[in-house]
Amino acid sequence: MANPRNLTSTTKITDRVKRAVASLKTWRILHTDYRRPLQTYNDTLHAVIGLHWFTTSQRCA
Secondary structure, three states, rough: OOHHHHHHHHHHHHHHHHHHHHHHOOOOOOOOOOOOOOHHHHHHHHHHHHHHHHHHHHHHH
């Protein structure tokens, strides 16, 4: 039988990841076509992720 602590921990992580993905899907930048040079896509994605973590850390503080 699985350890209940491990299941609780896994469930919490899974829920957080699902919320993060759902939040990112609602952002306008991810809904529209990417109209910049393809070489800048990686930098843009990192900026979006950084802004997401910044806003969530501000809410939790």
